[in-house]
Amino acid sequence: MNAHFGNDVANDIADEITTQIANLSLSRRGFLRGLAAGSFVLATGIRPAQAQEAKAPETKTQETKKYAGEAMSGGLRDDPRLFLTIADDGTVSLLCNRAEMGQGVRTSWAMVVADELEAELARLIVAQAPGDEARYGNQNTDGSRSMRHHFQALRRIGAAARRMLEEEAAARWNVPVAQVRAERHEVVHAASGRRLGFGALARGAAQRPVPAADALVFKTPAQFRYIGRDGIGLVDNLDITTGKAVYGADARIEGMVFAVVARPPVYGGKLKRYDASRAVRVPGVLQVVVIEPTPIPSAFQPLGGVAVIAENTYAAIKGRSLLDIEWDDGPNAGYDSARYRETLEAAAGQPGKVVRNNGDADAALARAARRVEATYYIPHLAQAPMEPPTATARVTADLCEVWCSVQAPEAIRSDLSKRFKLPLDKVVVHPLLLGGGFGRKSKPDFASEAAILSRAMNGRPVKLTFTREDDLQNGFLHTVSVERLQAGLDAQGRAQAWLHRTVAPTIQSIFMPGAKQEGAFELAMGAVDMPFAIPHVRVENPAAEAHTRLGWFRSVSNIPHAFAVQSFAAELAAAAGRDPKDYLLELLGADRVIDPAFMSDDWLYGEDPKRYAYDTARLRGVIERVAQEAGWGRSLPPGHGLGIAAHRSFVTYAAVVVEVAVGAGGKLTIPRVDIALDCGAVINPDRVRAQLEGAVIQGISLATVGEISFKAGRVEQSNFHNYPVTRIGAAPKQIHTHLVTPTGFDAPLGGVGEPGLPPVAPALANAIFAATGKRIRRLPIGEQLA
């Protein structure tokens, strides 16, 4: 064993991390040593190279096609030596391999590992893994995947380390390992009453081979002390409530300067000429730097523009305001969202690429006793995390370092490695806490900008801040959609035919020139994976051209698809003169598991169809649960209404009942929302509830007030006065969350961060219809009730 990675060093590092995490001050030395030096080991050292060679125990089949975490770039790692340190004093350090953006992943991962390790959660600290997918496995925090993909791997990490500690204790006592067991941070030999703390055992335990995955013994659910338990405090609670938590925007690197960038206001625009003579006279302004534009489609690369670098952010902003710039707006100069809506509607009126076809929808529509048709519109949205994109970079001749809040650190490494022609290991990304992400921070353009500017400043660290205006006007927006639905009902009001035309520019347009069709991943977010038992179904995708930079927004294409499908289900109920909940259940039909191929679902969220095929009984389950909990059918005061909607996304089933009150002048209030979720096993109930509460409010926000619009290629909104976000007074007074009781912890997990969002807007629109008879088909609701 290499002495350089000996126990003293490991303990020193653990101590430093303890201190750093406790203080959360960004002392560079401690932070870098702790997180980037590759020193996280189980008490004593193995070299990083050895750790990388220590292949994750494979528990999966020999099939060539991979799913879930194993199919992700970098794969899935479960070697405890990569993620765990145990110091002499017993402090356990866990490297969290996913970005914390409010979903509680740091706490939830700690719960799982601590439980299987039999560690005390209070004696476990969580540090953030640096960007390095070759070493740690996939790190892209999106798609509601962190717990879904990693739960079993985290259990293996904890259980393997527990076994190593037990083996060490047994060897020291010269007793069979079967006679000892780990219990609350100690290993105990019951027969003799001997016990040794984890700290005392760690040094020896780390020398032992990591047990094979199939040799591991896991705790039973009855033995869990943290998994599935409510009321576990967040590991970051103290830091957050005392202002010590370090977000991407809070990195403080010695000698750093501060920058903002004036970017082309139109996607694809370029700098024509600029005059910085007034800007440079602002006290504190140090330099003005031109960033070259990236030709469109520009993927995650910077848009280009003029950067002002100053001694503080204020001087940079003030300097920028005094730049005199003329832009060449380029091919998207005419983008006008009101006119584009007409373009999308016209496209929805014509046949498009058939993306799902069962039976003969045209013939069934032609012979239907009654035809119902509706067209829905969902505008562009901005994620608008409270912390706008911010990154700090230091780029010298042979090393590029970035500190930022980021959902996908490896994307930064890959981009900057190519840009600066540096080997990947010379691009170091330190992920800090995210002040919200919602998809925006999976795109690392802001990190690239900071790095470009640091290089321009000869290696001086540069903190690049997106102002809120930049965030809204130069973002990666949610797409804009028109969804046209037609159905044919028979004489009894039963749906016999379903024709859905979904028209929306695709996120693929930022990578592929001329991409005009929704991708498989977009179509399988609620358009083709429509579960209703209707004999004749066709889904079409007419072409749509993108005119701005698009990106993922929490739950992505599920937003427009669920809004249209679930609003339309209620419209059909009204047409048939039926109760919306009863009719929804009838549309869903008899319980069955639907073959994804039948729905032409080529994506299934990257999951194995054998484990994750659409189970309509689970959607029925959440519909019935939420209806019961919300008191569906109860008598309501005048002006009140209840609406229901249900949607599966991220392989999780969700249903929502909204109660609205529509008062004089169309004033909308939302007294109560109930939401039921079936995500399989619930690991951290408190955080699942928190995600649902948040999803309800974010769903209400986008449904009532969220809209980004364009004129002359430019975003018309600039800040929270004209891109409003729901405030406390407009949020529901009551949100009741209902978690379907887990059937066990070995069943496949579903996602949690996103699935609560899609059913909210249609349930709200359906409630408004129940209260007023007015059907909302265009979001946001805005002044439509006035």
Added chain:
Amino acid sequence: MTTFTVNGSAHRHDGDPEMPLLWYLRDLAGLTGTKYGCGAGLCGTCTVLVDGQAARACLLPVGQLGGRAITTIEGLSADGMHPVQVAWRELNVAQCGYCQAGQIMQAAALLAKAPRPSDADIDAAMSGNLCRCGTYPRIRAAILRAAEGAKS
């Protein structure tokens, strides 16, 4: 030159008097607990106390703060045990946590004025503080919890 205190410590600013307190705190004083969210007084993320009153640091030119006592989240309590901070932890209010410093400062100012706030008091006092994660139900509950805690 402007002199004032931050969390009880004397501060002196010789630079641009127009610089908002927010950037003074974050970039010059190294107090990053106070966050930027909009720069226009629209989101409340940068809320601090000025002589005990909640104020938006992004709108306060440092040059106008002569003689004032500023309290930031770092100085709300010595040990994180202000009743609002305690209640925030007990109810796991935070999701991403970025807006919570501003929420906590606003809530502390509210409870200083209205020890037993009604729902309407909470709506009025907290409506300037945005949370994109949607923690409002727990913010409301935590304010009521803190009011209870302070009473007992």
